[in-house]
Ligand SMILES: Nc1ncnc2c1ncn2[C@@H]1O[C@H](COP(=O)(O)OP(=O)(O)OP(=O)(O)O)[C@@H](O)[C@H]1O
């Protein structure tokens with residue numbers, strides 16, 4: 476077979492190829508590799524087990540300014556974020572850690588404390604893991620959760636006319652990374668989005684129990700990429716309103732020299748680990764009452780694709796781009 480570097484195709488096409496190899500599932504596996512943020516397993520009469528894994532590395536995930544405690548926190552948080560995406564309650568987290576042999580013992584302990592504190596914050600715990608020697612600090616987390624069957628939320632289920640909502644702010648983690656990489660002073664409130672992401676477990680469980688949400692996922696790779704994933708799974712399109720994107724005031728100030736950049740950060744940079752979800756129109760009022768949730772647009776027919784209306788009324792296509800692993804080379 477002809478040699479094709481993985482960087483030529485990128486993360487998502489590779490996931491499709493791999494998931495296709497794993498597509499045959501035994502009874503009891505409701506969702507396997509590929510279609511959603513977690514696998515879903517039928518374990519008992521009333522609830523599903525959801526499981527996810529996510530690998531993080533020194534070079535690509537932990538900015539040098541990140542403390543070892545924050546490294547641990549983030550490693551648990553990104554996995555719990557995928558549990559939240561299903562509307563589930565966390566059951567436990569495992570952490571496989573690859574360490575360079577010259578790592579300070581105190582540094583490793585701080586990583587563990589960060590993981591513990593994040594798990595504790597969401598009423599769960601680190602219940603196992605593994606330690607290996609590795610050239611680059613690498614942490615591969617696995618999180619488990621449970622969800623009442625009727626409350627499971629997946630990427631499939633959005634209907635035309637539903638409202639699109641997100642938790643928290645959009646683009647804060649991207650702005651923080653931009654500030655760190657360009658030696659720009661950013662307030663702690665902005666840096667925290669990148670260095671200490673908050674998995675939206677509590678919001679997700681409330682949303683799942685209300686029954687108004689029709690589809691959900693997390694925004695780890697950015698709002699745009701997430702909408703393309705929801706679009707594929709639910710067979711719908713989306714129309715966003717630029718003025719409704721929830722921008723953190725400190726981020727607006729930080730990026731005030733370039734407002735276009737601000738909006739593209741909100742859509743394309745990723746790393747926010749917020750939830751994006753669709754809500755039946757009759758439920759939107761109740762959902763917005765939960766707080767820290769913004770309505771950013773509406774579900775439209777799939778043929779209408781994914782677009783955004785700017786403040787001046789013009790409508791632009793939202794590009795299919797976001798944070799993507801493997802893509803280091805030009806892969807046009
Ligand atoms: N190597 C792999 N083998 C099997 N399934 C995989 C593999 N890599 C990814 N997947 C599956 O593909 C889907 C998307 O994976 P991905 O890691 O992008 O998860 P995500 O929740 O969308 O993103 P993030 O990792 O940013 O939270 C999931 O269902 C995941 O289990």
Ligand SMILES: Cc1ncc(C[n+]2csc(CCOP(=O)(O)O)c2C)c(N)n1
Pocket residue numbers: 529530533534535536537538539553652669695696744745746747798800
């Ligand atoms: C040094 C450094 N560079 C970039 C980023 C941004 N970043 C890392 S992972 C991720 C999204 C999901 O990844 P995955 O698909 O692996 O879950 C994003 C936006 C960072 N945190 N640190």
Ligand SMILES: [Mg+2]
Pocket residue numbers: 512556557560692693694695
């Ligand atoms: Mg996810």
